[in-house]
Amino acid sequence: MVRNFLIVLLSILVLFAKAQDKPVQLGATASDCLGALMLNDTMIGPVYSPKGFGKKLEINGYELGDPYYIEREHNTVWYKFVAPYDAILSFDLIPKVAEDDFDFLLYQYDGPNFCADISAGRKIPIRTNISRKNIYMGGMTGLSEGSIDEYVPSGPGSSYSKPVKVEKGELYYILVDNPFKENEGHSIHLHFRRVGEERMEVEKISQERKIPYRKLEVIVKDASNGERIPSEIHVMGLPDSVQSRYPAVSRVALDVISYRTYQVNVVKKGYLFSTIPFIPKNDSLYTINVDLKPMKLGDRINLENIKFEVDDTQILEKSLPALDQLVDFMQVNPTTQVDIQGHVNGEGGKNKKSHIKLSEERAKAIYDELVKRGVSGARMTYQGFGSANMKYPTPVNNSQAEANRRVEIEITAL
Numbered sequence: 001m002v003r004n005f006l007i008v009l010l011s012i013l014v015l016f017a018k019a020q021d022k023p024v025q026l027g028a029t030a031s032d033c034l035g036a037l038m039l040n041d042t043m044i045g046p047v048y049s050p051k052g053f054g055k056k057l058e059i060n061g062y063e064l065g066d067p068y069y070i071e072r073e074h075n076t077v078w079y080k081f082v083a084p085y086d087a088i089l090s091f092d093l094i095p096k097v098a099e100d101d102f103d104f105l106l107y108q109y110d111g112p113n114f115c116a117d118i119s120a121g122r123k124i125p126i127r128t129n130i131s132r133k134n135i136y137m138g139g140m141t142g143l144s145e146g147s148i149d150e151y152v153p154s155g156p157g158s159s160y161s162k163p164v165k166v167e168k169g170e171l172y173y174i175l176v177d178n179p180f181k182e183n184e185g186h187s188i189h190l191h192f193r194r195v196g197e198e199r200m201e202v203e204k205i206s207q208e209r210k211i212p213y214r215k216l217e218v219i220v221k222d223a224s225n226g227e228r229i230p231s232e233i234h235v236m237g238l239p240d241s242v243q244s245r246y247p248a249v250s251r252v253a254l255d256v257i258s259y260r261t262y263q264v265n266v267v268k269k270g271y272l273f274s275t276i277p278f279i280p281k282n283d284s285l286y287t288i289n290v291d292l293k294p295m296k297l298g299d300r301i302n303l304e305n306i307k308f309e310v311d312d313t314q315i316l317e318k319s320l321p322a323l324d325q326l327v328d329f330m331q332v333n334p335t336t337q338v339d340i341q342g343h344v345n346g347e348g349g350k351n352k353k354s355h356i357k358l359s360e361e362r363a364k365a366i367y368d369e370l371v372k373r374g375v376s377g378a379r380m381t382y383q384g385f386g387s388a389n390m391k392y393p394t395p396v397n398n399s400q401a402e403a404n405r406r407v408e409i410e411i412t413a414l
Contacts, residue, residue: 023048023096023185026077032056033115036078036173045187046096049077049178058119059105059175061307061316064398067151068124070103070177079174079188080109083166087192090143090163093176096184098139102176103130103154106143106164109171121318122237122261124279125175126150127164131157145193166192214280216288218252218264222271223291231268231292232332236321237261256280263305265325266290272301273329275322295333299411300341306366306407313361315369323366326409327373337379337413340366345395345404346387360384362407381412 023046029035031054037044053073062069083089093102106127107118117123129152133139137159144160152158166172176186220231228250235252237260238244246252256262257280267273271292280286293299305322308315315323330336342359346352363382371377392400 022046026050028052028054030054030077030079031073031075033058033078033118033173033175036080039079039081039188039190042190042192043187044079045094046185047077047187048185049075049176049183051075051181056119057309058115059177060309061318063402065153065155067130067153068128069105070130070154073175073177075178075181075183077176079176081172081174081190083168083170083172084192085168086195087166088145088163088195089166089172090145090191090193091174092140092142092144092187092189092191094187094189095133095139096186098135098137099133100139100178100183100186101133101180102139102141102178102183102186104128104141104177105175107173107175109173114173119317120320124261127161128152129157129159129161130154131159134159165195214256215285216252216254216256216262216280217285218266218288218290220250220266220268220290220292223293229268229271229292231266231271231290232328234265234267234325234328236263236265256286263321264288264290265321265328266292267325267328267332268292269332271295272299273325275305275325277305295336295411295414297411297414300408303366303407303409308362308365311358313358313365315365323369323373326366327370327375330370330375330379333414335414336411338381338409339412340364340380340382341408341410342382342384343389343404343406343408344387345390345401347395351386351388355386356384357386358384359386366407 025048026037028050030037031050031052053076057073059069060072062071064071093104095102105125107123107125127143127150129141131152132155141159143163145163147158147160147162149158150162152161218233220229220233221227222229230248230250233246233249233252235244235254261277261279264276265273272295274290274292276288276290278286278288303322306315306319340363342363344355344359346355360383363384367380367382370380390404392404395401395404
C-alpha cells in the first residue's frame with residue numbers, strides 16, 4: 001500500500017514539475033555560496049541554474065568517486081533555508097526533463113567562516129547525492145525517509161539519500177550542480193515532518209546527526225626505532241578559538257567534531273614532515289600514529305595536497321595549508337635545501353614541450369609562494385620534467401592520472 005502511494009506521489013510530482021511554465025533564469029550571484037538564494041517557501045521552480053560557477057570556483061580538485069564532493073562546480077546554484085520547526089527534513093530535486101542530470105551537496109551553516117571553509121576544503125556536507133541520473137525516477141534526487149545512505153558518490157547508486165533531523169532556526173545550504181550547459185530547468189520541494197508521535201523513529205533517524213565531540217589522540221614516533229619524539233604538531237581545521245599548534249611534544253589529545261575535515265601536520269628538525277588528513281566518524285577515540293622518517297640526502301616528498309587548476313598554474317585555495325606546512329618544514333630545518341620538481345599526466349608517450357613548460361611553471365608557482373612566505377630563494381631550485389617520469393605510463397583511472405600529475409621536493413642539502 002505504502003509503495004503504491006509513493007509511486008503515485010512520485011508521478012504527480014514529476015507531472016507537476018513538467019507542467020509548469022518556462023523556467024526562470026536565476027542570476028549569476030546565486031552561483032556562489034555568499035550569494036545563496038534564500039528559500040522563504042517550501043517550493044521553488046521551475047528555474048534555470050546560472051551558467052557557470054559564478055565569481056569563485058568553490059568546489060574543485062576532487063577525485064571522481066569522492067562521496068563528499070563533486071569533482072568541480074559546473075553550472076551551479078546555491079540555496080539556503082531556515083528550519084521552521086523541529087522536524088525531519090526531506091526534499092525533492094525535480095528536473096523538468098528526466099534526462100537532465102543534477103547532483104546536490106547539503107551543508108549545515110556553522111558560523112561566519114562557513115563559505116570560506118567550504119572553499120578551503122575544511123567543511124564536508126552532511127548529505128550528498130552525486131549518483132548517475134535515473135530516468136525511471138524522472139531524474140529526481142533528494143532526501144527521502146526510507147533511504148539509508150548519507151552520501152551517494154558518482155556512478156550507479158540510490159537516487160535519494162537519508163533524511164536529516166533539523167531544529168527550529170537552523171540554517172542549511174544546498175548546492176545544486178548540473179554538469180551540462182544545456183538543461184530544461186529544475187524545481188525543489190522541501191518537506192518538514194514535525195517531530196511528534198513517531199519519537200522512536202525520529203531518534204533512530206537522528207542518531208548520527210547528534211554526534212558529540214570525539215577525542216583525537218596524536219602520537220609521534222621515530223620510524224627507525226619506534227621511540228616517541230618531541231615534535232611540532234599542528235592540527236588544522238580547528239576553530240580559531242582552539243589551540244591548534246603544539247610545540248615540542250610527542251603526544252596530543254583534544255576534542256574534534258564530525259562533518260569537518262582535519263589535517264595533522266608534524267615537523268621536526270632532521271626529519272621528513274608528515275601530513276595525515278582525516279574526517280571524524282562514529283568512534284569515540286581516534287588515535288593517529290605518526291612515524292617520522294629521519295631525513296637523508298636525495299629523499300623525495302610528494303606534495304600531494306597541493307593541487308592546481310586543470311591545465312593551469314594557479315594553486316587551488318584548499319592547497320594553501322599544505323604550503324604553510326612546507327614553510328614550517330623549511331623553518332625548522334634552516335640549512336636544508338630543496339629542488340621543487342613538477343610532473344604532469346601526459347599520455348601518449350611523447351613528452352611535449354607544453355608538458356615540460358606546464359610542469360616547470362607549476363614548480364615555479366610553489367617556489368614563488370614559498371618566497372612570499374619568507375623562505376630564502378637561495379635555498380630552493382625548481383624544474384619541470386613534463387611527462388617523463390609518470391608513475392603510471394598508461395593510467396586506467398583518475399587516481400592514477402592524479403598520481404602522475406604531481407609536484408615533489410627533493411632534499412639537495414641537509
